Amino acid sequence: MHMTKFSPKHIFLGCALVLFGSLAQAQAVFKVTAIPDESPTELARKAAPLVKYLERILGRPVEFTPVTDYAASVEALVNKQVDMAWYGGFTFVQANVRSGGKVVPLVQREEDEKFRSVFITSDPSIKTLADLKGKSVSFGSQSSTSGHLMPRSFLLQAHIDPDKDFKRVAYSGAHDATIAAVAAGKVDAGALNISVWEKFVKEGKVDASKVKVFYTTPGYFDYNWTVHADMPVALRDKLTQAFLSLDRNTAEGKEILELQRATRFIATKADNYKGIEQAARNAGLLK
Incomplete structure (x- = not known):
C-alpha cells in the first residue's frame, strides 16, 4: 500500500487553512436591516447600541445595513442578503408570502401585542x-x-x-x-x-x-425581528435569547430598550400576523 508522506510544512499549511477557514466562518459579518419608517439618521442611532450588544453575544462582527424602501427590506431577507430584519406586521406578511413561508419572526416588543x-x-x-x-x-x-x-x-x-x-x-x-x-x-x-x-x-x-x-385605533399585532427559515436553529435560539435577556435594570439593556421604544421583548410567531394578512387582503393591498 502506497503511503503519502506529508512534510511538517504541509501539515502546518493544512492546519493553517483549517484554522483560517474556521476563523473566517466565525468572523462572517452578521447583517441586520430595518424598514425605513423613520429618517436614516434616527434608524442608525437606534441600531448602534443593539449592534454592539449583538456583536458581543454572537462573537462576530454585526453590521446595520440600511435599505431604500420597504420593498427592499423584504427582498434583502428573502434573498439572504441580510441575516435579520426589523419588520412591521405588514412587511412581515409580505416577506412571508414572497418567500413562500420561508421567514420566521423571533421576537416583538411587549408593546407590539397591542400596537x-x-x-x-x-x-x-x-x-x-x-x-x-x-x-x-x-x-x-x-x-x-x-x-x-x-x-x-x-x-x-x-x-x-x-x-x-x-x-x-x-x-x-x-x-x-x-x-x-x-x-x-x-x-x-x-x-x-x-x-x-x-x-x-x-x-x-x-x-x-x-x-x-x-x-x-384599536390594538393589533405589529413590529417584529425576523430571520430566514434557513438560519440554523441554534443561531435563532441565541438571537431570541439575546432579545429576551435585555433588562431595563442594566445600563446596556436600558439604552437599547429605550431606543427601541420597548418595555421588553417577548417571543412571537407567524400566526400572530394572520389578522394583519386578512386586513391586507380585505383592503386590496395583498394579492
Missing part, C-alpha cells in the same frame, strides 16, 4: 374619522402597517373609502414625515405609528397645542 395608530390634524373642524371626507390625508409608506394598512383598514370598517371619500391621498414615506406634512399644513390630516407620535410630543418636536390626535 396602535393615531390620526392627527391641525384643523379644529376635524374631530372624527367621518370629518375626513373631502379632505387631504397623508399615510406613511404604502407598505407600512401602522402608517397605512391598519389606518386604512379601520377607515374601511367605518365605511370611509380613502380612494373615493378623500380629496387627496398622500404617502409621506415615513412617520416623522407625516407629522411634518400635517404640521406644515401640506395635508389636512395624517395617520401614523403611536410610538413615533409620542416620541415627538415628549421631545417637543411637534407643537401639541396645534397638531392634535383626534382618533386612536
